[in-house]
Amino acid sequence: MDIYLAQLMNGLVYGMLLFLTAAGLSLIFGLMNVVSLAHGSFFMLGAYLAFAVVRETGNYWLALLISPCLTVLVGLVVERFFMRRLYRRGHLDQVLLTFGFTFVFFDAVRSIWGSDIRKLAPPVSLEGSIALVGGMFSTYRLFLLAFGALLALILWAVMEKSRLGAMVRAGVDDSQMAAGLGANIPALFSGVFGAGVALAAIGGVVAAPVLGLYPGMDGDILIPSFIVIVIGGMGSLRGAFVGTLLVGIADAFGKAYVPALSLFLIYLLMAVFLLVRPQGLFGIKGGVAPAGMVVAARAALSATLRVKVIAALVLLALACYPLLVPDYQRTLVSEIFVFAIFAMSLDLLLGYTGLPSFGHAGFFGLGAYTVIVLGALFGLNGWTGVLIAVPLTALAAALIGFFCVRTSGITFLMLTLAFSQLLYSIAFKWRDVTGGSDGIGIPDRPNIFGWSLSEPIVMYYVTFGFCLLCYVGLRRLIASPLGHAFIGIRENESRMRAIGYSTGLYKLLSFTIGGALAGLAGGLYALFNGFVSPEVLHWSASGDILIMVMLGGAGTLLGPVLGSAIFLLMKNLVSSYNDHWMMIIGIIFIACVMFFPGGVWGILSSRIAGRKPDSPPRPGTTPAEGIASGDKAPTGAAPGASMTVDGAAR
Amino acid sequence: MLELDAVHSYYGDSHILQGVSFTVQEGEVVCLLGRNGAGKTTTILTVMGYITPRSGTVRYQGQAIAGLAPYQVARRGVGFVPQERGIFPSLTVRENLTVFSRQPGSALQAAGQAVKGASAPRAPWTLERVYKVFPRLHERERNLGFQLSGGEQQMLSIARALMLNPDLLVLDEPSEGLAPMIVNEIVTVLRGLKNEGLAILLVEQNLHTALALADRHHVMNKGEILFSGTSQDLERNEDVKRRYLAV
Numbered sequence: 093m094d095i096y097l098a099q100l101m102n103g104l105v106y107g108m109l110l111f112l113t114a115a116g117l118s119l120i121f122g123l124m125n126v127v128s129l130a131h132g133s134f135f136m137l138g139a140y141l142a143f144a145v146v147r148e149t150g151n152y153w154l155a156l157l158i159s160p161c162l163t164v165l166v167g168l169v170v171e172r173f174f175m176r177r178l179y180r181r182g183h184l185d186q187v188l189l190t191f192g193f194t195f196v197f198f199d200a201v202r203s204i205w206g207s208d209i210r211k212l213a214p215p216v217s218l219e220g221s222i223a224l225v226g227g228m229f230s231t232y233r234l235f236l237l238a239f240g241a242l243l244a245l246i247l248w249a250v251m252e253k254s255r256l257g258a259m260v261r262a263g264v265d266d267s268q269m270a271a272g273l274g275a276n277i278p279a280l281f282s283g284v285f286g287a288g289v290a291l292a293a294i295g296g297v298v299a300a301p302v303l304g305l306y307p308g309m310d311g312d313i314l315i316p317s318f319i320v321i322v323i324g325g326m327g328s329l330r331g332a333f334v335g336t337l338l339v340g341i342a343d344a345f346g347k348a349y350v351p352a353l354s355l356f357l358i359y360l361l362m363a364v365f366l367l368v369r370p371q372g373l374f375g376i377k378g379g380v381a382p383a384g385m386v387v388a389a390r391a392a393l394s395a396t397l398r399v400k401v402i403a404a405l406v407l408l409a410l411a412c413y414p415l416l417v418p419d420y421q422r423t424l425v426s427e428i429f430v431f432a433i434f435a436m437s438l439d440l441l442l443g444y445t446g447l448p449s450f451g452h453a454g455f456f457g458l459g460a461y462t463v464i465v466l467g468a469l470f471g472l473n474g475w476t477g478v479l480i481a482v483p484l485t486a487l488a489a490a491l492i493g494f495f496c497v498r499t500s501g502i503t504f505l506m507l508t509l510a511f512s513q514l515l516y517s518i519a520f521k522w523r524d525v526t527g528g529s530d531g532i533g534i535p536d537r538p539n540i541f542g543w544s545l546s547e548p549i550v551m552y553y554v555t556f557g558f559c560l561l562c563y564v565g566l567r568r569l570i571a572s573p574l575g576h577a578f579i580g581i582r583e584n585e586s587r588m589r590a591i592g593y594s595t596g597l598y599k600l601l602s603f604t605i606g607g608a609l610a611g612l613a614g615g616l617y618a619l620f621n622g623f624v625s626p627e628v629l630h631w632s633a634s635g636d637i638l639i640m641v642m643l644g645g646a647g648t649l650l651g652p653v654l655g656s657a658i659f660l661l662m663k664n665l666v667s668s669y670n671d672h673w674m675m676i677i678g679i680i681f682i683a684c685v686m687f688f689p690g691g692v693w694g695i696l697s698s699r700i701a702g703r704k705p706d707s708p709p710r711p712g713t714t715p716a717e718g719i720a721s722g723d724k725a726p727t728g729a730a731p732g733a734s735m736t737v738d739g740a741a742r
Numbered sequence: 743m744l745e746l747d748a749v750h751s752y753y754g755d756s757h758i759l760q761g762v763s764f765t766v767q768e769g770e771v772v773c774l775l776g777r778n779g780a781g782k783t784t785t786i787l788t789v790m791g792y793i794t795p796r797s798g799t800v801r802y803q804g805q806a807i808a809g810l811a812p813y814q815v816a817r818r819g820v821g822f823v824p825q826e827r828g829i830f831p832s833l834t835v836r837e838n839l840t841v842f843s844r845q846p847g848s849a850l851q852a853a854g855q856a857v858k859g860a861s862a863p864r865a866p867w868t869l870e871r872v873y874k875v876f877p878r879l880h881e882r883e884r885n886l887g888f889q890l891s892g893g894e895q896q897m898l899s900i901a902r903a904l905m906l907n908p909d910l911l912v913l914d915e916p917s918e919g920l921a922p923m924i925v926n927e928i929v930t931v932l933r934g935l936k937n938e939g940l941a942i943l944l945v946e947q948n949l950h951t952a953l954a955l956a957d958r959h960h961v962m963n964k965g966e967i968l969f970s971g972t973s974q975d976l977e978r979n980e981d982v983k984r985r986y987l988a989v
């Protein structure tokens with residue numbers, strides 16, 4: 093009996109900690125339509141700042157007071173000086189911006205406090221345990237429960253009973269209408285963002301004695317929080333509360349009774365909810381349309397002679413390049429080719445179909461693991477491995493896509509992220525096959541026409557060939573009727589549905605093709621690297637590839653190629669001189685999202701085409717223009733329009 | 743109290759308002775008429791600050807308000823009733839009324855009043871007074887916004903704007919899609935407001951509603967005002983009625 097009780101207790105405690113992050117995340121999403129990926133970072137920052145305060149003063153309660161205040165200051169800076177500048181732009185740009193900040197905060201925490209796991213002792217007054225209804229319980233955990241419940245109650249009272257809460261709810265319902273009645277929306281946004289950050293930071297402080305402190309704790313709280321929001325419904329406090337308890341308890345009992353399956357339990361829970369109730373338990377908002385999306389990219393370049401000449405020169409240069417340089421650079425460029433394929437495959441989803449996948453590394457990793465595992469365990473030739481890996485990842489993409497394409501925009505982003513983390517967990521836990529965190533390698537690489545891929549120059553030409561093949565293939569795909577259907581979905585899904593396209597099917601197709609190509613890239617990576625570890629599947633790997641696409645320019649094919657080149661060159665160059673390459677990449681990425689929404693290729697292509705980058709875009713061709721009008725006009729034209737939909741959804 | 747002078751507004755690259763000029767005087771009801779796509783709603787959204795005009799001026803009580811955010815316009819004393827009514831679905835009727843309500847003569851409005859001198863004080867709007875005018879809302883006080891019928895939503899939207907104690911009420915097609923009986927009820931309420939001396943800017947497609955309420959009319963087509971005149975002028979002008987209002 094007391095074992096059940098103990099598990100229940102563990103589940104409730106974990107649920108409470110989740111609630112503190114999920115509630116803020118959900119509120120911010122509800123009001124601002126932005127999923128703050130930095131929310132986990134604020135949780136981490138809160139914990140570490142508390143750690144610092146306790147080390148200085150020895151007073152836990154002081155830390156509980158000071159740390160959230162400092163974290164809120166940081167959060168407000170992020171909101172005020174970075175996110176607010178992007179309100180006019182698509183919501184995805186803001187999401188990506190917060191992702192850039194996860195790098196900065198991660199690097200900051202790691203360089204200040206180191207990578208080791210730190211412990212924060214609970215306050216002396218809460219040490220020991222108390223006997224309660226047939227069991228001994230840690231005093232600190234009981235305190236956590238009471239504290240979490242109290243905060244939830246206060247939050248509920250403020251939201252439901254106060255005028256301020258009514259203002260926030262009105263803003264969640266229809267922020268444009270609220271503005272027309274005198275609500276200072278920017279101030280409301282800042283306030284809610286700040287409150288959300290405060291909750292996350294408090295969560296971090298009280299979680300530290302239970303969960304410990306380590307760089308990476310940000311992701312570990314963020315992903316379950318996403319699942320909670322998917323289950324509970326976006327923008328709903330009640331949903332966040334019930335969702336956290338469900339996830340917390342499922343997690344605790346899963347770990348105790350079916351440890352092998354415990355990881356899948358919460359994902360299973362999520363999948364069931366998605367099938368039965370896609371808007372979540374208490375959700376009023378469905379998937380929010382990816383307003384303006386990624387698309388800040390130029391339409392395919394007109395094939396002028398000038399362009400053809402440049403293309404021919406570049407190809408020639410790339411073909412001659414390995415003959416002139418040492419092995420190290422051959423290897424580096426080979427890696428760029430592999431990641432260019434990966435980035436292009438993501439861009440098919442992100443830039444062309446408007447599906448912001450944040451779990452694309454899952455398919456890359458699946459491809460890589462397939463090749464390596466088959467090679468290491470069964471001695472299968474690497475090429476056979478690639479031949480198996482591609483259809484396998486296509487199958488996995490189709491299966492995962494089946495769940496994900498029911499949603500769009502931010503929900504889609506969170507779901508793909510969650511599924512890729514599931515794959516990561518499998519790779520991490522299934523030690524017998526995957527080697528767990530140590531990774532797994534193959535003894536030697538296969539040959540091609542008698543040349544061994546162990547030779548960097550052979551590897552170079554093989555990856556170059558595949559990259560070229562993918563580029564040409566994708567170019568033809570995008571020019572085909574199918575490609576046009578994808579672009580149509582990106583531009584306006586409901587209109588495509590209205591003219592008779594089964595958009596779900598097309599999205600699934602795009603997702604599957606993108607997944608299969610990522611699998612191909614993963615397979616090639618396996619041949620290239622000869623070794624694979626769970627890191628390739630981690631959500632930050634999905635973020636890296638997203639950065640490459642955005643950096644180069646989404647919605648184009650050369651953009652991602654260029655982006656992966658810049659990213660990898662930078663990573664190699666900066667990391668050889670400086671430990672803080674994550675910080676630097678993060679800052680560059682933030683600057684890129686803020687100031688160059690079209691990416692490097694967006695700037696370059698307008699130069700090559702002989703237009704000034706700031707010259708007015710041709711009407712109707714550039715999505716950037718669609719954002720400018722799409723932002724002000726429809727929102728202004730229809731305060732209340734979204735409300736009608738929400739009302740009907742009930 | 744409201745002046746538009748040669749206002750040009752755009753949606754992206756589409757030139758919607760092409761030099762719109764008109765005024766609304768103290769205590770006056772002015773109506774914008776015209777077919778779908780004539781630019782009536784765009785005009786209203788420009789006044790409210792949802793759209794910033796590229797050129798031209800919008801003045802409210804002597805101050806330029808073009809370029810202000812909607813909340814700043816609202817706080818200067820403009821009550822907005824949008825076309826889709828904009829009821830907050832997850833707030834109760836009572837919360838919808840009180841959430842952004844303001845006392846008469848709050849800071850910004852007072853500044854405006856000082857500029858143009860003392861105006862006749864109107865009775866302030868309170869929850870009790872609103873419930874007296876719209877008894878139906880009192881009955882449904884505890885219902886959530888999404889549980890209301892179309893007519894009730896329209897009443898709530900008007901009542902909510904009144905709770906801001908505005909000096910100017912801006913209504914976008916209040917009679918649209920409602921049963922004739924409800925329209926009559928709303929017209930009666932609006933006429934009462936007019937008699938009280940509240941200035942109203944009204945967008946209408948229904949000529950009868952417009953004639954029943956407004957002092958002056960502006961007929962719009964393709965982003966321009968093509969006819970301006972009193973109710974009598976409009977009633978006599980068969981050409982305008984046939985060509986732009988399809989009567």
